[in-house]
Amino acid sequence: MTNADFERIVDTSDEWITTRTGIKERRIARDHIQTSDMALEACRAAMEMASCRPDEIDALIVGTVTPDYPLPSTACVVQEKMPLPNAVAFDVVAACAGFINGLAIARSMIEIGSARKVLVAGAEKLSSITNYEDRGTCVLFGDGAGAVVLEASVGDRGVISTFLRSDGSMRKWLWIEAGGTNRPITKDFPFDHTDKILMNGSDIYKVAVREMTRACLKVLDDCGLTADDVALVVPHQANIRIIEAVAKRLHIELDRFYLNIDRYGNTSAASVPLALDEANRAGKIKPGDNILMVAFGGGLIWGSALVTW
Numbered sequence: 001m002t003n004a005d006f007e008r009i010v011d012t013s014d015e016w017i018t019t020r021t022g023i024k025e026r027r028i029a030r031d032h033i034q035t036s037d038m039a040l041e042a043c044r045a046a047m048e049m050a051s052c053r054p055d056e057i058d059a060l061i062v063g064t065v066t067p068d069y070p071l072p073s074t075a076c077v078v079q080e081k082m083p084l085p086n087a088v089a090f091d092v093v094a095a096c097a098g099f100i101n102g103l104a105i106a107r108s109m110i111e112i113g114s115a116r117k118v119l120v121a122g123a124e125k126l127s128s129i130t131n132y133e134d135r136g137t138c139v140l141f142g143d144g145a146g147a148v149v150l151e152a153s154v155g156d157r158g159v160i161s162t163f164l165r166s167d168g169s170m171r172k173w174l175w176i177e178a179g180g181t182n183r184p185i186t187k188d189f190p191f192d193h194t195d196k197i198l199m200n201g202s203d204i205y206k207v208a209v210r211e212m213t214r215a216c217l218k219v220l221d222d223c224g225l226t227a228d229d230v231a232l233v234v235p236h237q238a239n240i241r242i243i244e245a246v247a248k249r250l251h252i253e254l255d256r257f258y259l260n261i262d263r264y265g266n267t268s269a270a271s272v273p274l275a276l277d278e279a280n281r282a283g284k285i286k287p288g289d290n291i292l293m294v295a296f297g298g299g300l301i302w303g304s305a306l307v308t309w
């Protein structure tokens with residue numbers, strides 16, 4: 001969907017969307033495509049790149065807030081479709097920070113020796129929870145999936161440091177009010193869009209800039225590194241202005257940030273792995289490079305990871 005498509009359905013303009021968000025297009029999955037279908041494709045592509053067989057995978061972690069079903073996890077659906085006969089599969093519900101949380105869990109599983117190879121995916125069909133009558137949110141979101149394979153290794157390369165944090169007191173700044181036990185969808189449900197995303201964008205914006213910056217500095221500090229040591233930053237793609245503000249505070253030029261928000265919009269948990277994969281396939285990442293990933297989303301929840309490629 002292009003900005004011109006939105007000009008036809010809500011009171012907005014290409015000029016507003018472009019200057020306020022940096023978004024030009026987003027990908028919208030067809031009705032019959034489920035989150036698991038996108039996750040499956042991303043997992044297959046990651047395993048092919050890693051020359052890894054399905055039976056070698058010990059765990060599959062899927063970050064998503066748009067599962068195929070309330071029960072079971074989308075990860076279990078992907079496990080069956082692949083199939084992954086020797087894996088445990090589960091979802092992580094951490095909104096836009098779902099992939100970074102999955103990465104941190106996978107790292108811990110490998111470091112304590114309970115897994116050798118872990119698939120971590122971020123997959124979302126945000127179009128299924130978007131209110132296309134709310135111009136303040138509908139222009140932002142898109143669908144997609146990305147995945148990585150993490151593997152146990154010795155030496156200096158790998159996931160060097162991770163940082164995770166949340167603050168539930170701001171949970172109503174970005175939430176879906178109805179559809180859970182608190183407000184179930186019964187036969188009297190009014191379908192007043194409370195089963196779709198509601199967001200207080202301008203307040204989130206300020207916290208996002210502050211906490212994404214802090215999260216980046218924290219993982220760098222933990223590794224004894226500075227911003228100068230970072231080859232590429234792969235940020236959550238929610239708003240180009242948030243990324244620019246974080247870049248300025250970190251004193252890292254914007255050309256060391258991988259940006260694809262113009263083509264995908266905000267894809268929540270899929271955003272970081274989508275950008276990472278694009279950067280990698282475009283040859284923008286070399287062995288030994290320090291890659292800094294950072295994300296922020298509904299919870300509120302945020303996190304960062306420093307990876308030496």
Ligand code: UT7
Pocket residue numbers: 011012013016017020021096135136137139174200201202203204205208238239242266268296297298
């Ligand atoms: O995924 C992780 C979590 N989410 C985020 O990180 C999102 C963080 N927030 C943002 O990216 C920005 O706050 C938005 C892009 C959501 C909004 O940008 P903003 O500069 O904060 O705009 P605003 O919400 O303060 O709204 C400014 C004006 C309002 O009009 P008035 O009240 O000034 O007359 C809005 O009604 O822009 C209006 N507006 C729009 N106008 C045209 C809001 N959405 C639109 C729209 N088209 N699509």
